[in-house]
Structure formats: C-alpha cells, structure tokens
Amino acid sequence: MERLFCDPRRCVACRACEIACAVEHTSSKELFAAVLNGDLGPPRRRVQRLGANPFRVAIGGVALSLGCHHCDPAPCVDACITSAMHKVNGETVCDLDKCVGCWMCVMSCPYGAITPRVKALKCDLCPDRKERRESARYACVESCPTDALFAGRFEDFESVLARPIERPWEVVR
C-alpha cells in the first residue's frame, strides 16, 4: 500500500501541506472560497518541529510533516466502538457517518494523528484525487515546495533518504 512520508532534511516547516490538506477537505477545494464560506477545517497532517530545539542538528533536520501512519494492526481501529474506524486494503479509514465522537481513537493513536472535531478527522489519502497521478495524487505532496513529502512504499522512500540532497535548505542552522 502507498503511504506518505516526509524527508526531514527537506522540510522547512512552511506548512503549505497543512493549508493544502485543509483546503482539499472543503466543498469548493479552493482556499479563497473555503475561507469566505467559513468551511476550512483543521488539517489532517501537521508540521512538527523535531525535538526541543527547532534547529536541532543531532537529528539532521528541522521539522516533519506528519499524519496518519495507517498502522497494522491499528490501535484506533481496535478502540473504535462503532467500527467507524476500519481497515480497507491496509488503509485506515474513518466512516464519518458512523463516528459518534467518543474519542477512543484520539486516546489510542500513538502518533497524535487524529483530530477530534465533532467527528474523528484524519488523513484519508485524498479520496477525491483518486484519478490524479504523480505528485498531484495527494494535496499535501502537490503543495510541498521542497519535495519533502513523498508518496510510495517505505522501501522507495529509504532509497530517497539514502541519496544526499543538494538544495540550499539542507544547510543545518
């Protein structure tokens, strides 16, 4: 199954992915319209500084953009009392019609990747973009100006990580 990864060497914590994610989950899928309609919800992934020091050198990077890891077995699925949270071909999916907002999943997610807002909101791997290809397949990946976000298998991502980067933002401050 394809998942999303973030290369912390490239992530500059610009939060473009957060905006893109929030916009993707509105009816208009346009920032301006979403703001005007008051339709902008929380992003389902968040940029997180690594460690106490935002420029912590020891870790090699600055920040990471993180969302649902689609664990297997998934603690949120085990904890869900309605089966709203369930697995489909390895993907962890929340059926919002079934969610009663009990927040058992929020309690269980070891990554803090589920946001309680009436319903349990999390990365849904952009179901409305299923027809799109390459980086346009996921809103966050498409929006990332430094190509820190990557969609694929972890093994593919590992080979990306193994390659040195030459961009200016590799500089560790």
Next chain:
Amino acid sequence: MNPKAKSASYVIVGASAAGVTAAEALRRYDAGAEIVMVSDERVIYSRPLLSYYLAGKLDEDQLLYRPRDFFERYKIKTLFTRAVGLDTEKSQVHLQDGTTVAYDKLLLATGSSPRFPTVEGIRQRGGVFGLRKLEEDAKAILSWLPKAKRAVVLGGGLVGLKAAAALKERGLHVTVLVDSPHALSQMLDESSARIFEEIFERNGVPIRTKAKPVALLGKNNSGVEGVQLASGEVFACDLVVVGKGVDPNLELLEDTKLRKDYGVFVDDYLCTSIENIYAAGDVAQARDVLRGEAWINALWPCAVEQGRIAALNMLGQETVYRGSMRQNSVQFFGVPVISAGLAVLTPGPLGGRSGEHDETLEFRPAPGIYRKIFLKDETIVGFVLVGDLPIERAGLLRILMDRRVNVAGVKEELLEPGLDLGYLLPLIAENREQFVEREFRELVQTVGV
C-alpha cells in the same frame, strides 16, 4: 462418545468484542478452519453504544458494528444457546439444550455481567435493570419507560452515569446514588470527579455521594417504588438502573480445574492453565502493563486486542500480549474526558492501592479545563484530560506511559495541549527498543538518529 457430539476445530464462546475479533483473525489466517461460535445473543452489537440507544440517539441498526450476515460471510457455524459446562478432559463444551460441542482449541470470550449490590428487594421488584444487553436490559428499560417518571441510578461508574444521562434525555427525573466519596471513582481523581458531579448537577441530574442503599421499596412482584438509604432517607422512583461495575462470567467453568482468581488467569499468550483453552476480554485476567500483575481492565479496546492475539496464538503464531491498562474516553453533557493509568487507584474487587504516584503535573488554563499527569519515578503512571483542547493527542501520553519512558526532560511540555510527536521523537529514538512497531521504526530511521 456422545453420539450427538459435533466436532469442530475452533470453538469460541461469546460473540462480542473479543469473540468476534478472534473469529476474524482465525478466518484471516486459516481459510479452511472450522469455526463454531456459541452465543446466547444473536446480534453482534456494540455494548458501549447501548447508552446512545437508550437516549434515542442511535437506532438498533446503528449499534451493529459488523454486517448482519457476519457469520455467513466468515463461514462461522453458530450455536445460539448458552454454554453451561466444560469438560476439559474430553475437550467438550456442554450446551443448554443437552448437546455438546467438541473443540481442538477453545476461546472463552464470555465477558462480564453487571454486579448487583445486595440490597433488600433488588431481585423481587419490577423495574430494576442493569445496562449490559440489548434485549434483556436496553429494550426492557425502553418498554418500562412509559410507566416511569423518576429514575434512580445505583452506582456512579461509567455505565451508571451514561445510563443516568441517557434517561435524563428521555425526560425522566434522575438521581444518581453513589456509595463512594465521589463519582467515577475507578476513572477519576476526586477533584476531576467533582467537575463532573457539578456538570451533572447543572444538567439536572443530582449525584448523591456516600449514599448506601439498603432496600428497594415496593410490593413483591410489582414495580419498585423507592430506594431507601442506610440513613433512612427514601428516594421515590419507578425505575432503577444498576451501574456498579461488572463481574466476569465464569459459570461455565465452575466444575473445571482452570486456574481462576477474579477472572480466568491467562499467560502472556492469553492461554489459560489448560493448554488448548484460551481466554480474552472482560473474562480474562491478563497482564496489566502498569501494575505488573494479572488484572482485568474490562474495556472494549482491551477485549478487541486480546481477541486477536488469542486467535493468533490458537493458530500457532506465537504472539506475546504486551498487557492492558485502564483507559477510557467519554463525554458527559458535551464535556470530554480521557483518563488512563493508575492515578486513581481505588480498591475494587481485585483489591487495589491508592497513592501510586509521587508527582502530579497540572495545567489549568480555565476552570474545568485541564491536563493532569501523574508520575512515579519520572515515568507517567496516569493522566486525566478534561475539555476539548486538553484531550487532543492524548495518545502521545498513553504511548509514553505504556512504554515506561523516562520523561524527566520533557515534563513541562507534557502539559501543553500543543505537544506533538515531532517534539517527542528524540526521546522515542533514545528509547527505541521500546518502540518496536514498524511505523515507529520507520520514523526513527527517517530522522536518522
């Protein structure tokens, strides 16, 4: 041999959280296995949703967390009857209709039942219910409602308070009577519990603490008329719901040599003292990560996880159960609370000590909104989070507690609702041998520590 004996490879008694998850895992890894489920309930439904049903917020279909044709889909043979005995020598379960079913491997997933206090008249009066089963309890309460105006809930635990809130939504006058000095004594420390007592009060449901009922008033074989306390005080009512905790369903094991204490003892593979018999869920006394001894955390997520792990071990895929811990998330009148761990240890049916922590961290941005974390030797042993913001990313605290991570360096940050995984990643990397999940290993690798 009994000519009526039916032969089967896997027999599961109980078709709820633990049993259903186990059956799914058995089928997933063994397409041809013969799986028989013995259940005295025909419908697979979510017990924690019963209070939503009682309140009228969900209908019966919305309680079903598996499709109605679950048993057919998973090619599971069903025996809708009670298991009444167990012959561990012959590996047979005795059923209520006099037949037996033979097993190679047996899973006990019989769950638990409401504990009724010894109060005069409690079994003789009509209109007295537990809240555990859809037919016998939830539907029976609903059909009693037209006759009811005033309800008394005995017990201020999770189920008692959920029932009280639901009955209030149905328009009844509801009073909660609690033996303990405060409500939710298994889940919250006293000051947190006070917040919820006030919330209930404000919403028109008074909670009386230190109230010990001694008799249910009324004539024999007719409806209850009131509850009398030890003090002599009487609360008039025409409906009583008992929510005073649960006891594991062990009747089936009465004449067996299976090692049991409060529940059925299981080892770290969820196997009982008899080789081919496993147990999972509310009936199983398994490792508790925080207590370091066998305990029952009668909770949905624990039952599901144990059901799966028991099944894997029954299949011969050796899988260690890490252990459970007390944890819960609920909302009362719109105020969410997530609490986990030992901080509020009060004596229960298994004993229990209080004061297991040596440090308390507290963050209160506004009255009634807070994060409270209990530490012992610099590791988290419990927490209580109250309010919309404080509960966010509660799972981070839970995993640090579960993995016994020394949090001495991050104490202040733990209190911040904005705490995130990125911040904790260096700490996780330092303790990486505790974080064995693929996802954690990938993350730690990603950041190249």
